[in-house]
Amino acid sequence: MNIIISNASNLPIYEQIYAQMKNAILLGDLSEGDLLPSIRQLAKDLRISVITTKRAYDELERDGYLYTVAGKGCYVAAKNTGIIREGQLKEIEEHMREILRLAPACELTGEDLIEQFRVIIQEEYQK
Amino acid sequence: MNAIELNGVSKRYDGFLLDNVSFSLPRGAILGLVGENGAGKSTTIKLIMNAIRRDGGTIRVMGEDNTTPGFQTVKEDIGIVLDEAYFPEVLNAMQVGNVMKQTYRRWDDGVYQNHLQLLDIPKKKVFREFSRGMKMKLAIAVALSHAPKLLILDEATSGLDPMVRDEILTLFNDFTRDEEHSILLSSHIVSDLEKVCDYIAFLHKGKLVLCEEKDRLLEEYAIIKTSQSALDQLPVDTIISTKSGAYGVEALVRRERLPHGMQTEFTTLETIILFLAKGGDRA
Numbered sequence: 339m340n341i342i343i344s345n346a347s348n349l350p351i352y353e354q355i356y357a358q359m360k361n362a363i364l365l366g367d368l369s370e371g372d373l374l375p376s377i378r379q380l381a382k383d384l385r386i387s388v389i390t391t392k393r394a395y396d397e398l399e400r401d402g403y404l405y406t407v408a409g410k411g412c413y414v415a416a417k418n419t420g421i422i423r424e425g426q427l428k429e430i431e432e433h434m435r436e437i438l439r440l441a442p443a444c445e446l447t448g449e450d451l452i453e454q455f456r457v458i459i460q461e462e463y464q465k
Numbered sequence: 466m467n468a469i470e471l472n473g474v475s476k477r478y479d480g481f482l483l484d485n486v487s488f489s490l491p492r493g494a495i496l497g498l499v500g501e502n503g504a505g506k507s508t509t510i511k512l513i514m515n516a517i518r519r520d521g522g523t524i525r526v527m528g529e530d531n532t533t534p535g536f537q538t539v540k541e542d543i544g545i546v547l548d549e550a551y552f553p554e555v556l557n558a559m560q561v562g563n564v565m566k567q568t569y570r571r572w573d574d575g576v577y578q579n580h581l582q583l584l585d586i587p588k589k590k591v592f593r594e595f596s597r598g599m600k601m602k603l604a605i606a607v608a609l610s611h612a613p614k615l616l617i618l619d620e621a622t623s624g625l626d627p628m629v630r631d632e633i634l635t636l637f638n639d640f641t642r643d644e645e646h647s648i649l650l651s652s653h654i655v656s657d658l659e660k661v662c663d664y665i666a667f668l669h670k671g672k673l674v675l676c677e678e679k680d681r682l683l684e685e686y687a688i689i690k691t692s693q694s695a696l697d698q699l700p701v702d703t704i705i706s707t708k709s710g711a712y713g714v715e716a717l718v719r720r721e722r723l724p725h726g727m728q729t730e731f732t733t734l735e736t737i738i739l740f741l742a743k744g745g746d747r748a
Contacts, residue, residue, distance in 0.1 A: 346731070350684045378493070382642045387663040388494065390680045 339367055343384055351386055355394035363403050363414055364422065374404060374412040466528065468492045468615050468647035469513060474522030476508055481671060483508050485522070488666045488676040493644040495637065497658030497679075498651035499738055500668035506651040507548065509668065510619050513649070514545065527615060541570060544608030548620035550600040554593040558586050558603060562610075569611035577610035584632065598625045605633060609640065616640065618650040622657050630654075634661050655735040665734065669742050679734065686737050687720040687729040699723075706740050717741070 339362045343354055362368045374395075375383070381391040395412060398404045405415045441451055469490040476483040483505045490496040498506050511517045513524055515531040524531045529539045552561050558581055566572045581588060584602040595603065601621055608616060616637070622630045638661055640646050652658055658665060659679065666676040675682075686705070689696075693714050696704065703722035708715045717740035720729070730736075 351680055378642060378644055382638055385638055385660070387678070387680050388641075389663050389678050 341380075341384065343386060350390075352390045352393040352397070355380075355391065356397050359394070359398055360401075360403055363417070368414045370414055370416045372414045374414065376411055466492045467525070468494075468527060469496075469649060470525040471509075471513070472523045472525075474509075474512055474524060475520045476505075476512060476517070477520050478508075481505070481508075483512075483671045486668070486673045487522075488673060490647055490649055490664070492647050493641065494663040495641055495648040495650070495661050496664040496666060496676075497662035498649065498666050498668060499653065499655055499658060500651075501653065501742070503670075504668040505671045506668055507619055510547075510617060510649070510651060513617065514540075514543075541611070542614040544611065544613030544616045546601070546604045546608050546616075546618040546621045548623070550604035552592045552600075552603065555591055557591050558588050558606075561592070561603065561607065565607055565611065571612040573610055573612060576612075577606060580606035580609055583636075598629050601625060602629065602633070605636070609636070614645055614647070616646075616648045616650070618648070620652055621650060622652055623654060630657060637661050655738055656733070659734040667738055667741065674741055682734065682737060683732065685720060686732065686740075687718055687723070688715060688732045688736055688740070689718055689723070689727065689729055690715050706743055708740070708743065 339359075341355060341358050343351055347354060349357070359368070359374075368374075374380075377391045377395055378388055381388040384391075395404065395406075399406060399412070402415055402418055402421060404412050406412050437451065441447075446454075467489040471489065472487050474483065474486045481503070486505075486509065488496075498509065500506050508517070512519050513526060513531065515524070515536060526536065527539050527542055529535050531539075553564075556564070562574060562577050565577070566574065580586075584606055586599060586602050586606060590599075592600070592603070601624070605618075605621060608618075622633055625633070634657060637648055637650070641648060648661075650658070650662075662679050664676065665679050665682060667674045690713060693709065696707065696714055696716055699718070700722060703718050705717045705719065707717075717737065718729075723729070
Protein backbone atom coordinates (compact mmCIF):
# COMPACT_ATOMS: atom_id res chain seq x y z
CA MET A 339 0.00 0.00 0.00
CA ASN A 340 1.26 3.47 -0.87
CA ILE A 341 0.59 6.46 1.33
CA ILE A 342 1.77 9.78 -0.02
CA ILE A 343 1.71 12.73 2.34
CA SER A 344 1.84 15.98 0.42
CA ASN A 345 2.75 19.23 2.10
CA ALA A 346 1.39 21.14 -0.85
CA SER A 347 -2.06 19.67 -0.32
CA ASN A 348 -4.73 21.77 1.29
CA LEU A 349 -6.01 18.71 3.13
CA PRO A 350 -4.81 18.22 6.70
CA ILE A 351 -2.38 15.30 7.04
CA TYR A 352 -4.84 13.10 8.95
CA GLU A 353 -7.37 13.49 6.18
CA GLN A 354 -4.78 12.52 3.60
CA ILE A 355 -4.09 9.30 5.49
CA TYR A 356 -7.79 8.71 6.02
CA ALA A 357 -8.64 9.12 2.33
CA GLN A 358 -5.77 6.97 1.06
CA MET A 359 -6.41 4.13 3.49
CA LYS A 360 -10.11 4.25 2.79
CA ASN A 361 -9.43 4.05 -0.92
CA ALA A 362 -7.03 1.15 -0.44
CA ILE A 363 -9.75 -0.70 1.45
CA LEU A 364 -12.54 0.13 -1.01
CA LEU A 365 -10.39 -0.81 -4.00
CA GLY A 366 -9.40 -4.07 -2.40
CA ASP A 367 -5.68 -3.33 -1.99
CA LEU A 368 -6.31 -4.09 1.64
CA SER A 369 -8.70 -6.88 2.43
CA GLU A 370 -10.77 -7.84 5.39
CA GLY A 371 -8.71 -9.03 8.34
CA ASP A 372 -5.41 -7.59 7.10
CA LEU A 373 -3.19 -6.31 9.90
CA LEU A 374 -2.44 -2.61 9.46
CA PRO A 375 0.87 -1.06 10.54
CA SER A 376 0.75 0.16 14.13
CA ILE A 377 0.06 3.85 14.63
CA ARG A 378 3.56 4.50 15.88
CA GLN A 379 5.22 2.50 13.11
CA LEU A 380 3.27 4.30 10.40
CA ALA A 381 3.93 7.70 11.97
CA LYS A 382 7.65 7.10 12.24
CA ASP A 383 7.93 5.61 8.73
CA LEU A 384 6.10 8.58 7.24
CA ARG A 385 7.94 10.92 9.60
CA ILE A 386 4.77 12.54 10.79
CA SER A 387 3.24 13.09 14.19
CA VAL A 388 1.95 10.11 16.16
CA ILE A 389 -1.09 12.08 17.29
CA THR A 390 -2.08 12.90 13.72
CA THR A 391 -1.77 9.26 12.70
CA LYS A 392 -3.88 8.24 15.67
CA ARG A 393 -6.55 10.71 14.59
CA ALA A 394 -6.68 9.16 11.13
CA TYR A 395 -7.01 5.65 12.60
CA ASP A 396 -9.69 6.84 15.05
CA GLU A 397 -11.76 8.27 12.21
CA LEU A 398 -11.31 5.14 10.11
CA GLU A 399 -12.44 3.06 13.05
CA ARG A 400 -15.39 5.33 13.75
CA ASP A 401 -16.48 5.01 10.13
CA GLY A 402 -16.19 1.26 10.27
CA TYR A 403 -13.17 0.67 8.02
CA LEU A 404 -11.01 -0.88 10.69
CA TYR A 405 -11.21 -2.32 14.16
CA THR A 406 -8.74 -2.55 17.02
CA VAL A 407 -7.86 -5.63 19.00
CA ALA A 408 -6.37 -4.46 22.28
CA GLY A 409 -2.72 -5.47 22.55
CA LYS A 410 -2.62 -6.82 19.00
CA GLY A 411 -3.24 -4.04 16.55
CA CYS A 412 -5.61 -2.64 13.96
CA TYR A 413 -7.29 -4.78 11.34
CA VAL A 414 -9.29 -4.02 8.21
CA ALA A 415 -12.98 -4.46 8.98
CA ALA A 416 -15.51 -6.34 6.89
CA LYS A 417 -16.87 -4.01 4.27
CA ASN A 418 -20.36 -2.91 4.95
CA THR A 419 -21.26 -2.02 1.39
CA GLY A 420 -24.70 -0.75 2.35
CA ILE A 421 -23.31 1.97 4.58
CA ILE A 422 -20.62 2.90 2.06
CA ARG A 423 -23.17 3.13 -0.74
CA GLU A 424 -25.39 5.24 1.47
CA GLY A 425 -22.48 7.59 2.14
CA GLN A 426 -21.67 7.93 -1.54
CA LEU A 427 -25.30 8.59 -2.47
CA LYS A 428 -25.37 11.32 0.11
CA GLU A 429 -22.20 12.80 -1.33
CA ILE A 430 -23.70 12.84 -4.84
CA GLU A 431 -26.76 14.57 -3.52
CA GLU A 432 -24.64 17.21 -1.82
CA HIS A 433 -22.78 17.91 -5.05
CA MET A 434 -26.09 18.28 -6.86
CA ARG A 435 -27.35 20.74 -4.28
CA GLU A 436 -24.11 22.67 -4.64
CA ILE A 437 -24.72 22.92 -8.39
CA LEU A 438 -28.16 24.24 -7.72
CA ARG A 439 -26.80 26.87 -5.40
CA LEU A 440 -24.32 28.08 -8.03
CA ALA A 441 -26.78 28.04 -10.92
CA PRO A 442 -28.68 31.31 -10.24
CA ALA A 443 -25.45 33.33 -10.44
CA CYS A 444 -25.12 32.22 -14.08
CA GLU A 445 -28.85 32.54 -14.73
CA LEU A 446 -29.20 28.86 -15.48
CA THR A 447 -32.58 27.21 -15.11
CA GLY A 448 -33.19 23.62 -14.07
CA GLU A 449 -33.78 22.75 -17.71
CA ASP A 450 -30.43 24.25 -18.72
CA LEU A 451 -28.65 22.23 -16.05
CA ILE A 452 -30.25 18.96 -17.13
CA GLU A 453 -29.37 19.68 -20.76
CA GLN A 454 -25.81 20.50 -19.84
CA PHE A 455 -25.52 17.32 -17.80
CA ARG A 456 -26.78 15.27 -20.77
CA VAL A 457 -24.02 16.73 -22.93
CA ILE A 458 -21.41 15.93 -20.30
CA ILE A 459 -22.62 12.35 -19.94
CA GLN A 460 -22.40 11.91 -23.69
CA GLU A 461 -18.89 13.30 -23.77
CA GLU A 462 -17.77 11.02 -20.93
CA TYR A 463 -19.22 7.89 -22.56
CA GLN A 464 -17.65 8.63 -25.89
CA LYS A 465 -14.16 8.61 -24.35
CA MET B 466 1.40 9.39 31.73
CA ASN B 467 3.65 12.38 31.18
CA ALA B 468 7.42 12.26 30.78
CA ILE B 469 7.71 15.87 31.86
CA GLU B 470 5.18 18.02 33.66
CA LEU B 471 5.66 21.68 34.55
CA ASN B 472 3.16 23.39 36.77
CA GLY B 473 3.25 27.15 37.32
CA VAL B 474 7.03 27.28 37.17
CA SER B 475 8.67 30.66 37.71
CA LYS B 476 12.26 31.87 37.82
CA ARG B 477 13.43 35.41 38.29
CA TYR B 478 16.78 36.76 37.18
CA ASP B 479 17.88 40.36 37.09
CA GLY B 480 15.94 41.72 34.11
CA PHE B 481 14.30 38.42 33.22
CA LEU B 482 11.27 36.55 34.47
CA LEU B 483 10.16 33.09 33.50
CA ASP B 484 6.53 33.60 34.29
CA ASN B 485 4.22 30.87 35.53
CA VAL B 486 5.04 28.30 32.85
CA SER B 487 2.96 25.13 32.66
CA PHE B 488 3.10 22.44 29.99
CA SER B 489 3.58 18.71 29.74
CA LEU B 490 5.26 16.26 27.44
CA PRO B 491 3.25 13.04 27.13
CA ARG B 492 5.25 9.84 27.13
CA GLY B 493 6.18 8.68 23.63
CA ALA B 494 5.98 12.14 22.11
CA ILE B 495 8.42 14.78 20.91
CA LEU B 496 7.93 18.30 22.16
CA GLY B 497 9.71 21.25 20.62
CA LEU B 498 10.41 24.33 22.66
CA VAL B 499 10.66 27.40 20.42
CA GLY B 500 11.39 30.98 21.21
CA GLU B 501 13.81 33.80 20.44
CA ASN B 502 17.21 34.07 22.10
CA GLY B 503 16.60 34.89 25.74
CA ALA B 504 13.00 33.67 25.72
CA GLY B 505 13.71 31.29 28.57
CA LYS B 506 14.29 27.98 26.78
CA SER B 507 17.59 27.13 28.43
CA THR B 508 16.31 28.34 31.81
CA THR B 509 13.33 25.99 31.44
CA ILE B 510 15.63 23.07 30.63
CA LYS B 511 17.91 23.83 33.57
CA LEU B 512 14.86 23.97 35.84
CA ILE B 513 13.68 20.60 34.55
CA MET B 514 17.05 19.11 35.50
CA ASN B 515 16.85 20.96 38.83
CA ALA B 516 20.23 22.50 38.02
CA ILE B 517 19.08 25.93 39.16
CA ARG B 518 16.72 26.91 41.95
CA ARG B 519 13.19 27.88 40.98
CA ASP B 520 11.12 30.63 42.53
CA GLY B 521 7.84 28.78 42.25
CA GLY B 522 5.94 25.86 40.79
CA THR B 523 6.47 22.13 40.57
CA ILE B 524 8.18 19.92 38.01
CA ARG B 525 7.76 16.18 37.65
CA VAL B 526 10.03 14.13 35.43
CA MET B 527 9.05 10.54 34.64
CA GLY B 528 6.45 10.89 37.37
CA GLU B 529 8.99 11.92 40.02
CA ASP B 530 9.12 15.37 41.62
CA ASN B 531 12.56 16.64 40.64
CA THR B 532 13.37 18.09 44.06
CA THR B 533 13.12 14.72 45.81
CA PRO B 534 16.10 12.38 46.35
CA GLY B 535 14.37 9.89 44.02
CA PHE B 536 15.18 12.17 41.10
CA GLN B 537 18.80 10.99 41.24
CA THR B 538 17.74 7.58 39.92
CA VAL B 539 15.53 9.19 37.28
CA LYS B 540 18.63 10.93 35.91
CA GLU B 541 19.90 7.54 34.70
CA ASP B 542 16.93 7.55 32.33
CA ILE B 543 17.68 10.98 30.91
CA GLY B 544 20.05 11.65 28.05
CA ILE B 545 20.93 15.31 28.00
CA VAL B 546 22.67 17.47 25.43
CA LEU B 547 23.32 21.12 26.19
CA ASP B 548 24.03 23.81 23.63
CA GLU B 549 27.76 23.45 24.24
CA ALA B 550 29.34 20.04 24.62
CA TYR B 551 31.88 19.87 27.41
CA PHE B 552 34.26 16.96 27.44
CA PRO B 553 37.89 17.02 28.59
CA GLU B 554 39.85 18.57 25.75
CA VAL B 555 42.61 16.00 25.63
CA LEU B 556 40.38 12.92 25.37
CA ASN B 557 39.35 11.26 22.13
CA ALA B 558 35.94 9.68 21.49
CA MET B 559 37.10 6.24 22.66
CA GLN B 560 38.40 7.67 25.94
CA VAL B 561 35.20 9.67 26.46
CA GLY B 562 33.38 6.34 26.11
CA ASN B 563 35.56 4.82 28.84
CA VAL B 564 34.77 7.67 31.20
CA MET B 565 31.03 7.31 30.51
CA LYS B 566 31.22 3.58 31.17
CA GLN B 567 32.17 4.47 34.74
CA THR B 568 29.49 7.15 34.96
CA TYR B 569 26.30 5.48 33.78
CA ARG B 570 25.13 2.15 35.10
CA ARG B 571 23.43 1.15 31.87
CA TRP B 572 26.19 2.30 29.49
CA ASP B 573 26.23 0.18 26.35
CA ASP B 574 29.55 0.27 24.54
CA GLY B 575 28.18 -1.53 21.48
CA VAL B 576 25.50 1.11 21.00
CA TYR B 577 28.09 3.85 21.48
CA GLN B 578 30.46 2.38 18.86
CA ASN B 579 27.51 2.08 16.54
CA HIS B 580 26.58 5.72 16.92
CA LEU B 581 30.20 6.85 16.44
CA GLN B 582 30.20 4.94 13.17
CA LEU B 583 26.75 6.13 12.09
CA LEU B 584 27.47 9.79 12.82
CA ASP B 585 30.95 9.62 11.34
CA ILE B 586 32.73 10.72 14.51
CA PRO B 587 36.53 10.25 14.45
CA LYS B 588 37.64 7.82 17.13
CA LYS B 589 41.24 8.90 17.62
CA LYS B 590 41.02 12.68 17.29
CA VAL B 591 41.18 14.60 20.58
CA PHE B 592 38.12 16.64 21.56
CA ARG B 593 39.99 19.95 21.37
CA GLU B 594 40.32 19.54 17.62
CA PHE B 595 36.64 18.74 17.02
CA SER B 596 34.50 21.06 14.90
CA ARG B 597 31.23 22.31 16.41
CA GLY B 598 29.28 19.74 14.41
CA MET B 599 31.48 16.90 15.65
CA LYS B 600 31.19 18.08 19.25
CA MET B 601 27.39 18.07 19.08
CA LYS B 602 27.35 14.68 17.41
CA LEU B 603 29.59 13.25 20.11
CA ALA B 604 27.34 14.67 22.82
CA ILE B 605 24.30 13.12 21.13
CA ALA B 606 26.08 9.77 20.74
CA VAL B 607 26.88 9.81 24.46
CA ALA B 608 23.31 10.78 25.38
CA LEU B 609 21.89 7.90 23.35
CA SER B 610 24.28 5.24 24.64
CA HIS B 611 23.14 4.75 28.21
CA ALA B 612 19.67 3.44 27.36
CA PRO B 613 17.78 6.66 28.16
CA LYS B 614 14.01 6.92 28.09
CA LEU B 615 13.94 10.68 27.86
CA LEU B 616 16.16 12.87 25.74
CA ILE B 617 16.53 16.55 26.57
CA LEU B 618 18.37 18.63 24.02
CA ASP B 619 19.11 22.32 24.15
CA GLU B 620 19.79 23.81 20.71
CA ALA B 621 21.29 20.51 19.60
CA THR B 622 20.82 21.21 15.90
CA SER B 623 21.85 24.84 15.70
CA GLY B 624 25.11 25.62 13.98
CA LEU B 625 25.10 22.30 12.11
CA ASP B 626 24.88 21.86 8.38
CA PRO B 627 21.58 20.67 6.86
CA MET B 628 22.86 17.14 6.16
CA VAL B 629 24.00 16.53 9.74
CA ARG B 630 20.80 18.08 11.08
CA ASP B 631 18.75 15.72 9.00
CA GLU B 632 20.79 12.71 10.23
CA ILE B 633 20.18 13.79 13.81
CA LEU B 634 16.46 14.34 13.26
CA THR B 635 16.25 10.85 11.79
CA LEU B 636 17.92 9.52 14.94
CA PHE B 637 15.30 11.29 17.05
CA ASN B 638 12.51 9.94 14.90
CA ASP B 639 13.83 6.40 15.32
CA PHE B 640 14.43 6.85 19.05
CA THR B 641 10.70 7.45 19.57
CA ARG B 642 9.68 4.28 17.74
CA ASP B 643 9.58 2.94 21.28
CA GLU B 644 6.45 4.34 22.91
CA GLU B 645 8.26 4.64 26.24
CA HIS B 646 10.73 7.10 24.73
CA SER B 647 10.14 10.84 24.78
CA ILE B 648 12.11 13.87 23.61
CA LEU B 649 12.16 17.50 24.65
CA LEU B 650 14.19 19.67 22.31
CA SER B 651 14.62 23.37 22.14
CA SER B 652 15.61 25.23 19.03
CA HIS B 653 15.13 28.48 17.24
CA ILE B 654 15.29 26.65 13.92
CA VAL B 655 11.55 26.19 13.65
CA SER B 656 11.73 24.15 10.46
CA ASP B 657 13.72 21.45 12.29
CA LEU B 658 11.05 21.24 14.95
CA GLU B 659 8.34 21.17 12.32
CA LYS B 660 9.96 18.05 10.87
CA VAL B 661 9.99 15.92 14.03
CA CYS B 662 7.76 17.29 16.76
CA ASP B 663 4.35 16.14 17.90
CA TYR B 664 3.86 19.17 20.14
CA ILE B 665 5.13 22.72 20.00
CA ALA B 666 5.55 24.94 23.04
CA PHE B 667 6.26 28.56 22.24
CA LEU B 668 8.04 30.73 24.80
CA HIS B 669 8.18 34.46 24.25
CA LYS B 670 9.87 36.84 26.68
CA GLY B 671 9.58 34.38 29.54
CA LYS B 672 5.90 33.62 28.96
CA LEU B 673 4.39 30.50 27.42
CA VAL B 674 2.37 31.77 24.46
CA LEU B 675 1.06 28.38 23.43
CA CYS B 676 1.59 24.66 23.75
CA GLU B 677 -0.24 22.72 21.10
CA GLU B 678 -0.21 19.78 18.81
CA LYS B 679 1.86 20.76 15.79
CA ASP B 680 -0.54 19.61 13.09
CA ARG B 681 -3.48 21.30 14.83
CA LEU B 682 -1.61 24.59 14.70
CA LEU B 683 -1.18 24.21 10.96
CA GLU B 684 -4.84 23.33 10.59
CA GLU B 685 -6.09 26.08 12.81
CA TYR B 686 -4.11 29.01 11.48
CA ALA B 687 -3.51 30.33 7.99
CA ILE B 688 -1.83 33.31 6.39
CA ILE B 689 -3.74 35.43 3.90
CA LYS B 690 -2.49 38.27 1.73
CA THR B 691 -5.06 40.81 0.70
CA SER B 692 -5.99 44.49 0.74
CA GLN B 693 -6.81 46.40 3.88
CA SER B 694 -10.38 46.98 2.72
CA ALA B 695 -10.97 43.29 2.06
CA LEU B 696 -9.52 42.48 5.46
CA ASP B 697 -11.87 44.94 7.16
CA GLN B 698 -14.83 42.97 5.85
CA LEU B 699 -13.82 39.81 7.69
CA PRO B 700 -15.39 39.15 11.10
CA VAL B 701 -13.16 40.65 13.79
CA ASP B 702 -12.53 37.36 15.59
CA THR B 703 -11.09 35.85 12.39
CA ILE B 704 -7.95 37.93 12.48
CA ILE B 705 -5.24 37.27 15.02
CA SER B 706 -2.52 39.61 13.88
CA THR B 707 -1.65 41.64 10.82
CA LYS B 708 1.37 43.10 9.09
CA SER B 709 0.74 45.89 6.64
CA GLY B 710 2.98 46.81 3.76
CA ALA B 711 2.83 49.55 1.17
CA TYR B 712 0.75 47.52 -1.30
CA GLY B 713 -1.34 45.27 0.86
CA VAL B 714 -1.61 43.48 4.15
CA GLU B 715 -0.70 40.05 5.48
CA ALA B 716 -2.72 38.54 8.26
CA LEU B 717 -2.70 35.50 10.48
CA VAL B 718 -6.27 34.20 10.60
CA ARG B 719 -8.33 31.36 11.97
CA ARG B 720 -8.82 29.02 9.05
CA GLU B 721 -12.32 27.85 10.01
CA ARG B 722 -13.61 31.44 10.25
CA LEU B 723 -12.59 32.33 6.70
CA PRO B 724 -15.30 32.69 4.05
CA HIS B 725 -15.48 29.60 1.88
CA GLY B 726 -13.07 29.60 -1.03
CA MET B 727 -10.82 32.37 0.23
CA GLN B 728 -7.24 31.86 -0.92
CA THR B 729 -4.70 31.14 1.81
CA GLU B 730 -0.92 31.19 1.51
CA PHE B 731 1.31 28.16 2.02
CA THR B 732 1.58 28.37 5.80
CA THR B 733 4.52 27.07 7.78
CA LEU B 734 5.01 26.81 11.49
CA GLU B 735 7.67 29.48 11.27
CA THR B 736 5.32 32.12 9.84
CA ILE B 737 2.67 31.27 12.43
CA ILE B 738 5.20 31.65 15.24
CA LEU B 739 6.49 34.94 13.83
CA PHE B 740 3.00 36.36 13.60
CA LEU B 741 2.09 35.21 17.09
CA ALA B 742 5.25 36.77 18.51
CA LYS B 743 4.60 40.10 16.81
CA GLY B 744 0.92 40.05 17.73
CA GLY B 745 1.86 39.35 21.31
CA ASP B 746 3.97 42.49 21.38
CA ARG B 747 1.11 44.67 20.24
CA ALA B 748 -1.45 43.27 22.63
